[in-house]
Amino acid sequence: MDSGHLIFDSSTTQHGQMLLLGGGNPIFRGARSVLGIEEGGRSKRPFFTSPDDLLEEVYYDEQLPEKKRRLTPEQVHLLEVSFEEENKLEPERKSELARKLGLQPRQVAVWFQNRRARWKTKQLERDFDRLKSSYDSLLADHDSLLKDNHHLRAQVISLTEKLQAKEAEAAAALGLKPEEKAPGSNLTEQTSTATVAALDAPPKAEDRLSSGTGGSAVVDGEGAHHGLVVDSSGDSYFPEDYPCIAPVDGGVQSEEDDGVSDEGCSYYADTVFPAEHHHDGQQDHNHHHQAAEEDEAQLDWWVW
């Protein structure tokens, strides 16, 4: 099962050292041949069967292992087209492609393997960018809300003080003592107290999170200006045009779809955002209250 390294196979050793010939003849340095690679690539690859082969002019002329060659643009184009159709390669399609392209089936298989790896790398980069911009937007919203809150609180205090002064004046005009309040004056106190309390209190979980009105407290309103979307079901914080991001709730990807799908799906789904931030019908209903309490306890959500 192990790869059969022939003496003159220039494949690397376990530590990446080259097996060089005759003191490291540069001619054969790294000459990983694309010739004679048998399907499967784990059986013997017929490079030089004996040292004598190397000394023959004919071999040099005709059988010198090819240096690694880039595929031609035409070959790459056809492979790309095929990859677009399906990023996995069935044996039949592999043979067909190899025949069309004049390549070894093994080369086609290797190209698809590498292509999937490249696709995955790019996809991860795209996902990272998306997540970062979402995070930045949310952070900006959060900062903005904190400022608003600060401003409103100052206003409440200021207006309350003015009202109290007016009440004192009214009481004086009626000849009442300062500790005696004019009729209805306690209403002002109650109102201002309630207002400040509202500014102090952390928002209810159902206000912060996606709700029936279609959005979180953060994302509602200004969030929309940043292209952020919490849709009516609260499934995703990703923009609507984000291609095929899996629903966060129950968004467990199938085995077949393990992030390497050709569908352009994100690698991130249920691991990115806490599940409790998304509605999930009955489960959400059952845990809503508890989750809200935990949120309030754990998050420094309402910071002055």
Add this chain to the structure above:
DNA sequence: CCGTTTAGCGAGGTTACCTCA
């Protein structure tokens, strides 16, 4: 049926070659 062997494939990681700035 059940365990073992074999072969193929995919993911993840690595190496070495090639190209280009």
Add this chain to the structure above:
DNA sequence: CATGAGGTAACCTCGCTAAAC
């Protein structure tokens, strides 16, 4: 010309699966 970086073909290892025995 030398060199370092980036892209990529080819490879290795490991795990999994299915077919054959």
